[in-house]
Amino acid sequence: xxxxxxxxxxxxxxxxxxxxxxxxxxxxxxxxxxxxxxxxxxxxxxxxxxxxxxxxxxxxxxxxxxxxxxxxxxxxxxxxxxxxxxxxxxxxxxxxxxxxxxxxxxxxxxxxxxxxxxxxxxxxxxxxxxxxxxxxxxxxxxxxxxxxxxxxxxxxxxxxxxxxxxxxxxxxxxxxxxxxxxxxxxxxxxxxxxxxxxxxxxxxxxxxxxxxxxxxxxxxxxxxxxxxxxxxxxxxxxxxxxxxxxxxxxxxxxxxxxxxxxxxxxxxxxxxxxxxxxxxxxxxxxxxxxxxxxxxxxxxxxxxxxxxxxxxxxxxxxxxxxxxxxxxxxxxxxxxxxxxxxxxxxxxxxxxxxxxxxxxxxxxxxxxxxxxxxxxxxxxxxxxxxxxxxxxxxxxxxxxxxxxxxxxxxxxxxxxxxxxxxxxxxxxxxx
Amino acid sequence: xxxxxxxxxxxxxxxxxxxxxxxxxxxxxxxxxxxxxxxxxxxxxxxxxxxxxxxxxxxxxxxxxxxxxxxxxxxxxxxxxxxxxxxxxxxxxxxxxxxxxxxxxxxxxxxxxxxxxxxxxxxxxxxxxxxxxxxxxxxxxxxxxxxxxxxxxxxxxxxxxxxxxxxxxxxxxxxxxxxxxxxxxxxxxxxxxxxxxxxxxxxxxxxxxxxxxxxxxxxxxxxxxxxxxxxxxxxxxxxxxxxxxxxxxxxxxxxxxxxxxxxxx
Numbered sequence: 008x009x010x011x012x013x014x015x016x017x018x019x020x021x022x023x024x025x026x027x028x029x030x031x032x033x034x035x036x037x038x039x040x041x042x043x044x045x046x047x048x049x050x051x052x053x054x055x056x057x058x059x060x061x062x063x064x065x066x067x068x069x070x071x072x073x074x075x076x077x078x079x080x081x082x083x084x085x086x087x088x089x090x091x092x093x094x095x096x097x098x099x100x101x102x103x104x105x106x107x108x109x110x111x112x113x114x115x116x117x118x119x120x121x122x123x124x125x126x127x128x129x130x131x132x133x134x135x136x137x138x139x140x141x142x143x144x145x146x147x148x149x150x151x152x153x154x155x156x157x158x159x160x161x162x163x164x165x166x167x168x169x170x171x172x173x174x175x176x177x178x179x180x181x182x183x184x185x186x187x188x189x190x191x192x193x194x195x196x197x198x199x200x201x202x203x204x205x206x207x208x209x210x211x212x213x214x215x216x217x218x219x220x221x222x223x224x225x226x227x228x229x230x231x232x233x234x235x236x237x238x239x240x241x242x243x244x245x246x247x248x249x250x251x252x253x254x255x256x257x258x259x260x261x262x263x264x265x266x267x268x269x270x271x272x273x274x275x276x277x278x279x280x281x282x283x284x285x286x287x288x289x290x291x292x293x294x295x296x297x298x299x300x301x302x303x304x305x306x307x308x309x310x311x312x313x314x315x316x317x318x319x320x321x322x323x324x325x326x327x328x329x330x331x332x333x334x335x336x337x338x339x340x341x342x343x344x345x346x347x348x349x350x351x352x353x354x355x356x357x358x359x360x361x362x363x364x365x366x367x368x369x370x371x372x373x374x375x376x377x378x379x380x381x382x383x384x385x386x387x388x389x390x391x392x393x394x395x396x397x398x399x400x401x402x403x404x405x406x407x408x409x410x411x412x413x414x415x416x417x418x419x420x421x422x423x424x425x426x427x428x429x430x431x432x433x434x435x436x437x438x
Numbered sequence: 439x440x441x442x443x444x445x446x447x448x449x450x451x452x453x454x455x456x457x458x459x460x461x462x463x464x465x466x467x468x469x470x471x472x473x474x475x476x477x478x479x480x481x482x483x484x485x486x487x488x489x490x491x492x493x494x495x496x497x498x499x500x501x502x503x504x505x506x507x508x509x510x511x512x513x514x515x516x517x518x519x520x521x522x523x524x525x526x527x528x529x530x531x532x533x534x535x536x537x538x539x540x541x542x543x544x545x546x547x548x549x550x551x552x553x554x555x556x557x558x559x560x561x562x563x564x565x566x567x568x569x570x571x572x573x574x575x576x577x578x579x580x581x582x583x584x585x586x587x588x589x590x591x592x593x594x595x596x597x598x599x600x601x602x603x604x605x606x607x608x609x610x611x612x613x614x615x616x617x618x619x620x621x622x623x624x625x626x627x628x629x630x631x632x633x634x635x636x637x638x639x640x641x642x643x644x645x646x647x648x649x650x651x652x653x654x655x656x657x658x659x660x661x662x663x664x665x666x667x668x669x670x671x672x673x674x675x676x677x678x679x680x681x682x683x684x685x686x687x688x689x690x691x692x693x694x695x696x697x698x699x700x701x702x703x
Binding site for chain 2 (some may be wrong): 020027028029030031082085086087088089103105106109110112114115119122123127128129130131132317330365
């Protein structure tokens, strides 16, 4: 049986910039018809002929760029808005987590808000009471439960919002990037809850920018592009096609040397013509696991003979954190000159980055590192999924072991900031 | 079959969400009274003070000649306060919960409806001091008090119609609330709150009952609580019918705009 069936769903938004927005404007329009003359009508199709079905008990992932119609589709499935054409059939009780804690009132206590929010989501008082302790427990609120939520931290609010929603026990859970909230520890907990949902045979429909999550969790994936279905089916194939396209598009967007924009610059005597990320088997991919081998292959073209170029790469987490920025000069690889086409590879034996999305920059410069021939600023993106035993908070996993040494006591550190020399680390001593 | 009646599925859904109405009303009251007895006391004091001022004006400064004027005007003021709270609050109710309407599915009707109901609770609480004023005026309520619930229900349906229609209109026309501010002041003076309809000049009293349902609603209260007699059943029935028409019109406006609300709010 299918939990959700979408048949030819289209959604048109009509924007009328000249439509009166108030009685005042309406009145002015009546008095002065010339002001109404250019009644523009802009149509915008957020979704175009989207069809798919989600069998009960499976997990369905939706990927796509911002503005591709993902949220509109979720709102239609959740019955918040109506499609312009086509129809949606839903079998079972739906809980849509499109925004956590949207209904909280600051003056009410956590307890009162749980009942209020529960009833907004369609629960009876008895149903909320039945899972009340579970909610408080999951949200880690403890004694704060009888404090007005205006005194809560933002983290506590998010935890409470998620806790109420996941304790609803719906047949179909719809989530929109809700896992991108809260601290890392709580994200893990929420993810655990979602996995639990999937395990007990609930239907899940999720939108996520975390493509690895889509690959791991989903039975089917849908790629939306400008409101149309670009790909539907196996999540590994769909997410791969999507990321191929997204990286390609990012490269095309900055264009050739003529179109120097804010993400690519340089003097272009040497151009980077293509960048590939390769896995251990040498095939291009955008998906890795912690500890996998990674090769960044840079295809270049030197339009004239260039002496002693330096090739570099940068790995970034988000827009602000640079994790590493090695280059051929630091590594002691001196390239005498280049002319014509060639390839430079940066090979990482173990990619010890933790779960997440990473961005890659690529650069060619002269030997002083001051003159850039071509710079691609964070144009490529890849994702890392966790490998058991190599998980860590923060972006980097350092290969290491933990030891517990029972009964070994060091001196108790005195106060006043005085730090005694640490005792020698017990273990095999050199010599 | 029930499902053959148009809109009956909406009503069934509304019934399923009755707990939400209850919780929204409880929230409004808790926030207003901040869980304190003093809070309730202050909200009851307001109409009493207003009534004292009107009584001073219309018995000392400009004597109206009406006996027990304090009771007379208090009845009008309580009905008027409920109307203002429900109409102004109801008109804002969907905009004020815009973040919710956009993100969570629930029947949006509950927002204006719960505003009317929470103001109803205030009205009912204010009946306590009203009965005290009645007794102080030497009026002991008679058996016709059994009709009071019908009079209250009439006003409740009337206000729900207004709140539903205005709440929906306020979404595409954002100055509905601002326009209302002006209209409410006019409505106050055109409603027999501090005067009697019967004292109006010429044929105005007849017109008043036709175009202003609130005048009939207040007249009902006054018959039951001030004149302390049995009302004209036909008049009461006509008032009730008027309220039903307003409710149907308000709900029609709401239904026409309903699908646009989550997109435009």
